[in-house]
Amino acid sequence: MQVGNLNWTSQEKEIAQKAFETAYQRETTALIEAIRSQASQVTELEDIWQLHDFLSARRHDLDGKYDNRYGMLVFVFANLVKEGWLTHHELEGLDNDKLAKIKSLSRM
Amino acid sequence: MQVGNLNWTSQEKEIAQKAFETAYQRETTALIEAIRSQASQVTELEDIWQLHDFLSARRHDLDGKYDNRYGMLVFVFANLVKEGWLTHHELEGLDNDKLAKIKSLSRM
Numbered sequence: 001m002q003v004g005n006l007n008w009t010s011q012e013k014e015i016a017q018k019a020f021e022t023a024y025q026r027e028t029t030a031l032i033e034a035i036r037s038q039a040s041q042v043t044e045l046e047d048i049w050q051l052h053d054f055l056s057a058r059r060h061d062l063d064g065k066y067d068n069r070y071g072m073l074v075f076v077f078a079n080l081v082k083e084g085w086l087t088h089h090e091l092e093g094l095d096n097d098k099l100a101k102i103k104s105l106s107r108m
Numbered sequence: 109m110q111v112g113n114l115n116w117t118s119q120e121k122e123i124a125q126k127a128f129e130t131a132y133q134r135e136t137t138a139l140i141e142a143i144r145s146q147a148s149q150v151t152e153l154e155d156i157w158q159l160h161d162f163l164s165a166r167r168h169d170l171d172g173k174y175d176n177r178y179g180m181l182v183f184v185f186a187n188l189v190k191e192g193w194l195t196h197h198e199l200e201g202l203d204n205d206k207l208a209k210i211k212s213l214s215r216m
Contacts, residue, residue: 028153035156039147045136048143052163059160 006098008070015093016073023085024066031058074098078105114206116178123201124181131193132174139166182206186213 008016038051067076080086081102088106091099116124146159175184188194189210196214199207 032150032153032156035150035159036147039144039150039159042140042143042147045140048140048163049167051143051147052160052167055156055160055163059157 005071006074008073009095012094012098013070015091016070016077017068019077019080019086019090020066020068020073022090023080027062027085031062074101075105078102078108081106082108113179114182116181117203120202120206121178123199124178124185125176127185127188127194127198128174128176128181130198131188135170135188135193139170182209183213186210186216189214190216 035051035055038054042048042051065076065079067073077086077091078101081088081091088099088103091102094102143159143163146162150156150159173184173187175181185194185199186209189196189199190213196207196211199210202210
């Protein structure tokens with residue numbers, strides 16, 4: 001599947017940027033809530049280190065995940081759909097080829 | 109200053125163990141409170157990464173600090189006194205040589 005060399009119209013770029021930001025906002029908001037909740041239940045040192053391990057993993061994950069290079073966006077969106085941070089509906093307006101690729105990749 | 113080859117009587121070992129545990133308990137309790145407080149104020153992703161950095165530093169610090177080998181205890185206690193997790197008073201019962209070394213090292 002060729003995805004790295006797709007052309008993005010200016011309208012598609014707008015849709016992509018909005019979808020990207022929407023997903024990022026959702027995921028980071030959920031993370032903040034999860035941290036506040038987990039931290040409020042910390043009673044032992046072991047809980048603290050669990051929180052630390054969790055944060056380390058999430059940071060690593062987020063650092064790699066939100067890659068906004070156009071050559072990567074199809075993969076990024078497929079992953080975000082798969083994880084539930086974005087719906088196919090929110091990507092409407094991208095051309096059918098991109099949508100089909102995203103749909104296909106999101107099922108892998 | 110020779111500190112690694114000091115002899116510890118069984119009475120001193122008891123005092124040392126109690127002091128060690130007291131300091132550890134105090135410091136970890138304070139850390140748990142600090143984390144709960146800091147986490148409750150998290151509103152942005154940047155706050156989360158600050159919390160993560162803070163936890164990484166504290167974990168590294170605690171991992172190295174509470175070394176309960178007898179050859180290290182004079183250094184450990186001096187450091188704990190210096191940082192305020194232990195008082196000289198709580199080490200009473202150790203011989204004068206050890207107390208003097210701890211006092212001297214805690215001022216460095």
